Amino acid sequence: MTAPLTLSHYMIVAGLLFLIGVFGALTRRNIIGILMSIELMFNAANINLVAFDRFLHPEGVTGQALALFVMTVAAAEIVVGLALLLAIYRGTDTVYAEDFNLLKG
Amino acid sequence: MLEQIVFYSLSLLTLASALAVVLHRNTVHSSLFLGLSLAGVAGLFAALGADFIFAAQIMVYVSGVAVLVMFVVMLLGRASDLHLRQINERWMAALLVCGVAAVGLFKIARLHSATVATGAPRPSTHDIGRLFLGEWLVPFELISLVLLAALLGAVFFTRTENAR
Amino acid sequence: MIEHAYLIPLIPFAASLIMMFGAKEDPHSPVAWIGIGAMTICLGLSVSILAAAAGGQIPLPYEHNWHWFSFAASIGGKSFLYDMPIGVLIDGPAAVLLVVVTLVSLMVQIYSVAYMHEDTRYKRYFAFVSFFTASMLGLVVSSNILVGFMSWELMGLSSYLLIGFWFEKDGPTEAQKKAFMTTKLGDSGLYLALLFIFAKVGSFQITQIHQFINNGYMTGTVATVIAIGILFGAMGKSAQFPLFIWLPDAMEGPTPGSALIHAATMVAAGIFVVARLYFIFLAAPDAMLVAAWIGCITAFMAAAMALVSYDIKRVLAFSTVSQLGFMMCALGVGGYTSGLFHLTTHAFFKALLFLGAGSVIHSVHTNDMRLMGGLSKKMPITFVTMGAAILAIAGIPGTSGYYSKDMILANIYYANQPIFWIMLGTALMTAFYMSRLFILTFWGDDRDHEKHHHAHESPFLITGPLVLLAFLSLVSGYMLNRDDLVYRLLAKPTISAQAPAGHAPVHAEAASADAHAAPALSAAAAEHAEGGAHHEGHLPHWLHLALPFLVLGSIGLAFTLYKGPRYALADGLKSTFAPAFHLLDRRWFLDDAFDLLVVFCDKVAAVAFWIDANVVDRVFVDGWGLLTRVFAEISNLIDALFVDRTVDGFGGLSLDLGVGLRGLVKEGQVQEYLMYVAIAFSLAATLILTR
Numbered sequence: 001m002t003a004p005l006t007l008s009h010y011m012i013v014a015g016l017l018f019l020i021g022v023f024g025a026l027t028r029r030n031i032i033g034i035l036m037s038i039e040l041m042f043n044a045a046n047i048n049l050v051a052f053d054r055f056l057h058p059e060g061v062t063g064q065a066l067a068l069f070v071m072t073v074a075a076a077e078i079v080v081g082l083a084l085l086l087a088i089y090r091g092t093d094t095v096y097a098e099d100f101n102l103l104k105g
Numbered sequence: 106m107l108e109q110i111v112f113y114s115l116s117l118l119t120l121a122s123a124l125a126v127v128l129h130r131n132t133v134h135s136s137l138f139l140g141l142s143l144a145g146v147a148g149l150f151a152a153l154g155a156d157f158i159f160a161a162q163i164m165v166y167v168s169g170v171a172v173l174v175m176f177v178v179m180l181l182g183r184a185s186d187l188h189l190r191q192i193n194e195r196w197m198a199a200l201l202v203c204g205v206a207a208v209g210l211f212k213i214a215r216l217h218s219a220t221v222a223t224g225a226p227r228p229s230t231h232d233i234g235r236l237f238l239g240e241w242l243v244p245f246e247l248i249s250l251v252l253l254a255a256l257l258g259a260v261f262f263t264r265t266e267n268a269r
Numbered sequence: 270m271i272e273h274a275y276l277i278p279l280i281p282f283a284a285s286l287i288m289m290f291g292a293k294e295d296p297h298s299p300v301a302w303i304g305i306g307a308m309t310i311c312l313g314l315s316v317s318i319l320a321a322a323a324g325g326q327i328p329l330p331y332e333h334n335w336h337w338f339s340f341a342a343s344i345g346g347k348s349f350l351y352d353m354p355i356g357v358l359i360d361g362p363a364a365v366l367l368v369v370v371t372l373v374s375l376m377v378q379i380y381s382v383a384y385m386h387e388d389t390r391y392k393r394y395f396a397f398v399s400f401f402t403a404s405m406l407g408l409v410v411s412s413n414i415l416v417g418f419m420s421w422e423l424m425g426l427s428s429y430l431l432i433g434f435w436f437e438k439d440g441p442t443e444a445q446k447k448a449f450m451t452t453k454l455g456d457s458g459l460y461l462a463l464l465f466i467f468a469k470v471g472s473f474q475i476t477q478i479h480q481f482i483n484n485g486y487m488t489g490t491v492a493t494v495i496a497i498g499i500l501f502g503a504m505g506k507s508a509q510f511p512l513f514i515w516l517p518d519a520m521e522g523p524t525p526g527s528a529l530i531h532a533a534t535m536v537a538a539g540i541f542v543v544a545r546l547y548f549i550f551l552a553a554p555d556a557m558l559v560a561a562w563i564g565c566i567t568a569f570m571a572a573a574m575a576l577v578s579y580d581i582k583r584v585l586a587f588s589t590v591s592q593l594g595f596m597m598c599a600l601g602v603g604g605y606t607s608g609l610f611h612l613t614t615h616a617f618f619k620a621l622l623f624l625g626a627g628s629v630i631h632s633v634h635t636n637d638m639r640l641m642g643g644l645s646k647k648m649p650i651t652f653v654t655m656g657a658a659i660l661a662i663a664g665i666p667g668t669s670g671y672y673s674k675d676m677i678l679a680n681i682y683y684a685n686q687p688i689f690w691i692m693l694g695t696a697l698m699t700a701f702y703m704s705r706l707f708i709l710t711f712w713g714d715d716r717d718h719e720k721h722h723h724a725h726e727s728p729f730l731i732t733g734p735l736v737l738l739a740f741l742s743l744v745s746g747y748m749l750n751r752d753d754l755v756y757r758l759l760a761k762p763t764i765s766a767q768a769p770a771g772h773a774p775v776h777a778e779a780a781s782a783d784a785h786a787a788p789a790l791s792a793a794a795a796e797h798a799e800g801g802a803h804h805e806g807h808l809p810h811w812l813h814l815a816l817p818f819l820v821l822g823s824i825g826l827a828f829t830l831y832k833g834p835r836y837a838l839a840d841g842l843k844s845t846f847a848p849a850f851h852l853l854d855r856r857w858f859l860d861d862a863f864d865l866l867v868v869f870c871d872k873v874a875a876v877a878f879w880i881d882a883n884v885v886d887r888v889f890v891d892g893w894g895l896l897t898r899v900f901a902e903i904s905n906l907i908d909a910l911f912v913d914r915t916v917d918g919f920g921g922l923s924l925d926l927g928v929g930l931r932g933l934v935k936e937g938q939v940q941e942y943l944m945y946v947a948i949a950f951s952l953a954a955t956l957i958l959t960r
Contacts, residue, residue: 005109005112007218010149011210011214012210013116013119015207015211017120018210019210020120020123022199022203022206022947024126024127026196026198026943026944027192027195029192029193030132030191032136032174032181033191034940036126039166039170043142046162053153054155055217060232062236067158069248075169076252076254078173079256079259080255082174086181086263090265195940199944205955209954209955210954212958
């Protein structure tokens with residue numbers, strides 16, 4: 001526990017968070033659950049970006065700026081996603097992903 | 106020592122609440138745990154010395170996204186949802202996929218097991234501001250356009266037919 | 270001229286953008302001539318390159334690269350600088366294929382001016398066709414397989430757009446989704462192969478990969494895995510068993526578009542990529558054997574299905590699949606030259622067949638051959654040109670198909686006797702079903718008076734391309750075969766596979782045999798080794814003499830069975846006597862035989878599928894014990910869906926295996942798609958990082 005923190009500590013936490021997100025996105029039946037899992041994945045990527053910035057390039061802020069971009073895109077994604085969900089819910093009266101198969105071929 | 110305690114407790118908080126987000130049957134609780142997990146990530150940012158990202162994370166995610174998600178959950182939730190399974194039948198395959206991917210991720214992470222931080226973290230708000238209004242001005246403006254498009258898109262998708 | 274080769278894909282690409290975004294939608298606009306003009310320029314460039322190459326004025330292969338981007342990476346404490354150039358690589362096959370693609374595309378576009386003249390999305394059609402051709406040309410000229418892969422995917426996109434061109438109807442949208450999904454399944458294999466190549470070689474440059482293998486740095490196992498991945502991609506694009514299910518459905522698009530897909534672009538791409546990276550296959554004999562058997566099975570199954578179909582375009586589609594099987598099989602047994610030779614000749618007569626079928630359909634407004642018949646007097650030019658194509662594909666001596674198919678059979682004969690006899694049977698079946706199509710369509714009496722009455726010869730814009738293609742179908746084989754031009758242009762690449770120091774040179778014998786049998790890349794070396802190539806290019810004398818007679822016999826059989834009576838009976842002409850009934854009876858036996866045959870095919874298919882899954886599994890178990898479970902999961906999924914679907918297919922005794930296999934991804938479930946993505950990426954990441 002007292003060993004100095006290294007980059008791999010942060011990468012492992014981020015990796016685990018990402019895998020939890022992947023698992024959620026693959027298995028949650030609820031579309032909102034899928035969206036939340038995707039947010040977790042975005043956050044895992046952000047941890048990595050900020051950690052790389054701190055450990056590998058401490059003289060610049062590029063990683064942090066990229067993390068801000070990711071945050072912005074993630075916010076846009078969840079807003080549009082939720083709006084779409086609302087619109088679909090009005091038509092179909094369900095929030096479960098397996099019922100959304102209009103494009104079924 | 107303090108550094109290690111902070112890191113491990115924040116990681117535990119983040120991962121445990123993330124698991125709760127994914128596994129909890131009640132979507133309302135899930136969304137609450139999402140806020141907690143995102144706050145844990147914000148704490149990790151603070152531990153990494155990224156003060157501006159920390160503030161942004163709190164403002165955008167914990168107070169914006171999490172609340173928005175909770176709002177939609179409340180709007181669309183039904184009492185019957187509590188009695189339905191919230192995990193589909195593919196969970197075993199998903200677990201397998203995650204396990205395989207975990208092997209690869211750990212391989213990568215191990216490459217940096219000797220990389221330690223050098224120097225004390227510096228406040229970054231000033232530098233980020235310079236970067237955004239200087240070298241990265243064009244991407245910065247573009248991302249604001251993305252936000253504008255998202256805004257319009259959200260309004261467009263949620264409008265009702267008779268409200269034209 | 271060759272230094273401007275980079276213009277060949279760029280000009281049609283620009284033309285497609287101009288047509289798509291610069292023109293108004295108007296059925297009578299002259300917008301099509303932009304695409305035709307662009308393609309004419311490209312054809313001129315390509316012909317000049319080929320002529321110079323054939324005459325020996327420019328040395329092939331020609332390569333020129335420009336700086337694209339480079340990046341530094343630090344892996345395990347070591348830092349590497351990766352350089353990614355973009356450029357053109359013209360070798361013999363590329364030069365030949367450039368001419369084929371531009372020529373067929375030009376013919377298709379001219380033809381389409383007349384064929385599509387009533388369509389409301391006129392300009393969009395021509396923009397798609399130009400875009401499609403540009404993607405294919407990009408794949409052909411690129412010296413970098415990353416760019417090649419981008420073109421490959423763009424081709425998938427354009428085929429999607431073209432197959433579903435009439436998207437108001439259900440059929441085309443179903444077909445376009447099926448084509449896209451199926452080819453994408455194959456693409457995932459190619460993608461993994463590319464990742465492997467980059468992880469091993471650190472470059473996407475074709476010449477550098479060749480160099481890497483020449484230096485003996487690539488072990489047999491790795492080469493086999495990569496080759497199987499590439500083969501999988503080719504199975505998707507070139508419609509090989511078991512991924513050929515999309516091609517028969519792709520008929521839903523406009524007929525000239527089908528001609529483009531079947532002759533010049535889409536299906537040629539898979540064969541071409543295998544040929545382009547052939548040196549990897551040479552380093553992986555196991556993968557070559559797999560390719561040979563896949564080609565053989567594909568050729569046989571498709572030919573069997575073509576025997577019994579009544580839809581004129583469907584018969585042609587099955588015949589395409591079958592001929593592609595021939596090419597794949599040829600490549601698999603080491604017949605690099607013959608496979609590419611057949612690709613070239615096949616492009617001409619298959620484009621002609623499709624355009625001719627389009628002309629017929631345009632005239633009688635049906636796909637059903639039972640409603641045609643007796644069109645020879647109404648449509649003499651279509652009749653004669655189609656006849657030329659039929660002679661070529663059946664392999665009548667002197668036509669183009671004769672030379673290329675003969676060479677393929679010879680190569681197979683010396684490499685693998687069991688495959689040879691199956692392929693010989695398939696070649697005779699080819700002659701049979703093509704004559705059957707010809708007889709049902711043009712011969713005998715009209716079966717549907719009304720349709721026959723309205724039938725008319727097509728306008729000049731349609732018959733012109735037909736005549737030119739008919740000419741090429743007849744003489745291109747002779748032209749290319751003369752003075753062994755084909756051996757010089759399509760010379761088989763060599764690898765000097767010397768084992769790295771420390772290993773015993775086990776491959777030394779095979780390598781020297783290779784060098785003896787196959788000419789090296791340069792023309793001089795080709796002439797030096799011509800003797801060896803000659804030996805492989807000819808069947809034993811008695812077979813060589815017997816083959817035309819067998820083909821003629823096959824055609825004669827088709828005439829005997831399909832000329833007249835049964836259809837005459839259906840028209841109420843009951844003046845025939847016992848022989849006619851006898852014939853009817855015989856036909857009945859035939860149908861029974863076909864049914865049994867198809868059932869047998871399905872059985873064979875199931876067995877082959879099982880073997881396939883197991884072989885693939887075994888390869889990976891050897892390499893990566895860790896991944897067995899994931900692969901079992903995937904093969905299990907495919908197996909379950911396949912068996913399930915086959916049972917459905919039996920129900921209606923449908924001859925269309927495509928319907929039987931419809932939709933490996935059947936649910937329309939977003940999370941299921943996501944699962945495939947996750948599987949692919951977790952596999953890719955782990956395979957590369959734990960290598």
